[in-house]
Amino acid sequence: MARAAIALGANLGERFAVLTRAVRSLHRPAIGLEVKAISSWYETEPVGPPQPLYINGCLVLETSLSPLRLLAELQQREVEAGRVRTVHWGARTLDLDLLWYDDCVLASPELTLPHPRLEERAFVLVPLAEVAPDWQHPLTLKRLVQLRRNCDEQGVGRYTRRALVLCPLGPVDLRPLVREDFDALQALATRCWWQTYRGLLSDEAIESFIRYTYNLETIAYAAERADGRFWVAEDPAGGLIGFTQAVIAADRAHLSRLYVAPECQGLGLGTALWQLVRGELEAQGVQRCTLTVLNTNTVAIRFYEHLGFERTGPSGDNRYEYVFYLDSNV
Numbered sequence: 650m651a652r653a654a655i656a657l658g659a660n661l662g663e664r665f666a667v668l669t670r671a672v673r674s675l676h677r678p679a680i681g682l683e684v685k686a687i688s689s690w691y692e693t694e695p696v697g698p699p700q701p702l703y704i705n706g707c708l709v710l711e712t713s714l715s716p717l718r719l720l721a722e723l724q725q726r727e728v729e730a731g732r733v734r735t736v737h738w739g740a741r742t743l744d745l746d747l748l749w750y751d752d753c754v755l756a757s758p759e760l761t762l763p764h765p766r767l768e769e770r771a772f773v774l775v776p777l778a779e780v781a782p783d784w785q786h787p788l789t790l791k792r793l794v795q796l797r798r799n800c801d802e803q804g805v806g807r808y809t810r811r812a813l814v815l816c817p818l819g820p821v822d823l824r825p826l827v828r829e830d831f832d833a834l835q836a837l838a839t840r841c842w843w844q845t846y847r848g849l850l851s852d853e854a855i856e857s858f859i860r861y862t863y864n865l866e867t868i869a870y871a872a873e874r875a876d877g878r879f880w881v882a883e884d885p886a887g888g889l890i891g892f893t894q895a896v897i898a899a900d901r902a903h904l905s906r907l908y909v910a911p912e913c914q915g916l917g918l919g920t921a922l923w924q925l926v927r928g929e930l931e932a933q934g935v936q937r938c939t940l941t942v943l944n945t946n947t948v949a950i951r952f953y954e955h956l957g958f959e960r961t962g963p964s965g966d967n968r969y970e971y972v973f974y975l976d977s978n979v
């Protein structure tokens with residue numbers, strides 16, 4: 650198996666939907682394509698003629714395909730995404746570039762490896778350094794960390810409202826909750842609540858919490874609160890398998906909920922949801938994030954402490970209060 654890196658870019662249409670579909674379609678172990686790492690997403694100013702902002706990211710793949718076969722797979726996905734080539738470096742629904750393929754060096758017009766403009770593009774180097782920091786350019790012998798350090802990152806900003814994370818299920822989409830999710834969220838929350846609180850709370854209390862907190866009206870209210878951030882985790886088949894919400898008020902935030910479907914626990918999704926929340930809180934200048942947890946919920950307590958939350962004391966009704974400091978100067 651060879652290792653290869655792919656740059657993804659999109660600046661037309663439903664950019665995230667297109668990019669998510671592309672990543673998922675590149676995870677096909679049966680045909681010798683396996684996604685091994687996915688970077689964060691970045692919103693980037695266009696290099697080239699005036700055009701809309703891009704979303705860029707990078708992947709590392711393991712593959713049994715030859716470089717040219719891999720390029721053909723990439724080009725096929727660009728066509729499927731509706732890409733039309735008109736203007737050089739112009740706007741596109743999807744751009745998939747092969748950045749490198751092991752130590753392979755090639756210089757044909759059809760395929761040049763490593764990608765000839767890799768070293769001058771911050772919109773490639775910044776996400777690539779996340780997923781392959783130790784990669785070394787086979788010709789210049791420069792390491793990626795060094796290339797990234799020397800590049801001008803202006804115009805390349807982290808996009809904190811979404812992430813695509815790899816887990817044994819394949820690429821899982823962490824994205825904002827939308828109205829079409831409400832029914833599925835209600836069903837998932839009901840399952841999560843029974844699994845989490847059976848034995849810790851009375852059945853009547855669980856039933857009444859679910860009825861109060863996850864009826865369609867309260868879900869809609871939570872989703873639409875101006876200061877709320879509500880994300881869901883969507884598995885590769887389109888099912889919801891996790892959710893979280895943080896409420897921000899000035900430089901403080903409160904993590905109101907974080908749940909993962911019972912059958913998907915232990916895959917790193919809870920941590921991934923927290924990382925997404927944390928990135929957004931940092932981007933908003935939030936300094937501390939609090940939460941409360943039932944004092945008998947040892948699984949959750951262990952999880953939050955592992956993330957770095959510190960207990961600040963008991964709160965009313967059998968709960969503990971925790972805080973996470975985002976700014977080490979606080």
Ligand SMILES: Nc1ncnc2c1ncn2[C@@H]1O[C@H](COP(=O)(O)OP(=O)(O)OP(=O)(O)O)[C@@H](O)[C@H]1O
Binds near residue numbers: 747763
């Ligand atoms: N490493 C590579 N990855 C992708 N395409 C390549 C590579 N090397 C050469 N090519 C060739 O480049 C041609 C033009 O590709 P494309 O239209 O995607 O360019 P572009 O995205 O507009 O510009 P750039 O190549 O600077 O990103 C393709 O037909 C492809 O055969």
Ligand SMILES: Nc1nc2c(c(=O)[nH]1)N=C(CO)CN2
Binds near residue numbers: 657693694696738744
């Ligand atoms: N920010 C940004 N600018 C670009 C991009 C891209 O992916 N991101 N792709 C281009 C052609 O490959 C030309 N310009």
